[in-house]
Amino acid sequence: MDEVLIRSLTPHVLGILVRRGADFAAAEDAVQDALVEAVRVWPADPPRDPKGWLVAVAWRKFLDATKANVARRRREDVVDAERGLPSDHDVEPAPDPAPAVDDTLQLYFLCAHPALTPSSAVALTLRAVGGLTTRQIAQAYLVPEATMAQRISRAKRTVSGVRFDQPGDVATVLRVLYLVFNEGYSGDVDLAAEAIRLTRQLAAAVxxxxxxxxxxxxxxxxxxxxxxxxxxxxxxxxxxxxxxxxxxxxxxxxxxxxxxxxxxxxxxxxxxxxxxxxxxxxxxxxxxxDWVQIVEWYDELELLTDSPVVRLNRAVAVGEADGPRAGLAALASLDDSLPRHTAVAAYLHERDGDLAVAARLYAEAALKAPNLAEREHLTRQAARLNARRG
Known part of the structure; x- marks a missing residue:
């Protein structure tokens, strides 16, 4: 079974259901149910029209869920009537033919909605556009499946009332995809490769x-x-x-x-x-x-972003292009509470020949490291310099 094909069809199928009148949250649940069905059925009986098969099964799943909700609410209406309370009735959406529209781009915008937190936007993008299951996303982010399910559910509720015809922000979508890419690899999903696939898909749409x-x-x-x-x-x-x-x-x-x-x-x-x-x-x-050219590009990047992290990276490049003391001078103007500031200072002091200060700073940087691999690397750097001094 071609799992990449299934994932690539996910946003198209979801868009069709929403165009037919399904609520986004309910449509997304139905598409996920259809994907699970595809995993079970396709290896033994692959369809001639995979997209058509997924649309048909997802729509059936959606209607089944809708009917179950209608039956439940009618039972609640009976109870309300006995209590003298007003009741309302759900109307089952009609399966009108979906227009020949590719809603992939609108789904990207929807999943990167500004009302969502970055972590929720990433999770919803991976599920609604990427076609990953909640279990796969939870494994990739090393959190319990129940925790990820709640995060995705809240995100779907947040965007469920947003219409597809509203314009989106490409810059927000790109930030979400870059967050996915930087997660790298864990569990059975390579998020870096998945981010590249999704960005290719976005590039084809816009x-x-x-x-x-x-x-x-x-x-x-x-x-x-x-x-x-x-x-x-x-x-x-x-x-x-x-x-x-x-x-x-x-x-x-x-x-x-x-x-x-x-x-x-x-x-x-x-x-x-x-x-x-x-x-x-x-x-x-x-x-x-070519560190001189790299410094020039960092100058451009600083103008575009006004980011202290960019200025920190620029200080490293300046240290390579113009010497460590020039790098330290560039570093001196930055807040020393910046992530990795101490590690950069250690590197530049080592380049300048001040091994005692560099060793001390490497050790301090290790205590502030955001992950175990970086902590161990910085600790080894401190030990290496201390051994040289000894």
Whole structure:
């Protein structure tokens, strides 16, 4: 059974049900039920028209649920009538033919609705657009399935009244997809690969240079994935990675997509980030990295975002292009409570030859590290410098 095909059809089927008059939350439940049915039936009896099969089964599931609700409410009406209370009656939506409209883009906008928290938007996107089950999403985020089910249920209730004809914000959708990408891999779902698939899908639905920029950025980062960790699971810094293991096909595709986007002269933050990633990918060795050009791109990115994190990364690039003391001078203007600020300071002090300060800062940075792999890496850096000093 082609699981990728099923996932790619999910937003189309959901859009058809909503167009027919189904409430979004109920339609999404029905589509998930249809996907479960497909997993059970298709291996032995694959349909000639997968999309048509999913639409028919999902619509039947929706009608069955609607009828069950109608019966329940009629029983409640009888009780209300006996108590002298007014009653209302549900009307079953008619299965009108769905217009030949691809609602995928509107579903992206809906799932990235500004009323949702980032975590809820990510979960709803993975389920409604990505076609993942609640169990798969929960495993990917390392939370109990019941917790993820509640999160998705709340998100569906929040957007259930939003109409498909309302305009959406591409920038919000891109931020949600980038959040998905940065989760990487856990459980039985590769979220980085899933984010790339969904961004490809979005790029096919909307002509926007920032969508292309995000897709290029994902491909360029994903190309280095195999080199990022050692066999024992420890982090491998960019400068120490085996560049022979980088995926050259993904790099080439990412560069072509980026160049096409940049040629439209509508620069955005994802295009600027992709340009930086492309410069790293273009260098055959760490020593050949064009740090001067990278600093220039960070200058562009800072103008676009006014982000302190961008300024922190720029300080590293300045340290490489103009020397560690220039990097430390750039770092001095930033709030030292920024995530990874202490680790950057440690690296620049080491480059400047101040091993005692660098070792102390690496140890401090380890205590602030957001995950175990980074904590262990920084601890090893501190131990390495202390050993050299000894």
């Amino acid at each position: 002509d926007h240079p920032e969508v292309a920029g995000l897709l290029a950025l994902m491909l360029l980062h994903h190309a280095r994935r195999a080199a990022r960790t050692a066999p024992d699971g420890s982090l491998v810094p960019l400068a120490e990675q085996d560049r022979g293991t980088w995926d050259t096909e993904s790099i080439a595709e990412g560069v072509v997509i980026l160049q096409t986007a940049l040629a439209r002269d509508r620069l955005g933050e994802f295009q600027a980030q992709a340009a930086i990633a492309a410069l790293h990918a273009d260098a055959l060795t760490a020593e050949e990295t």
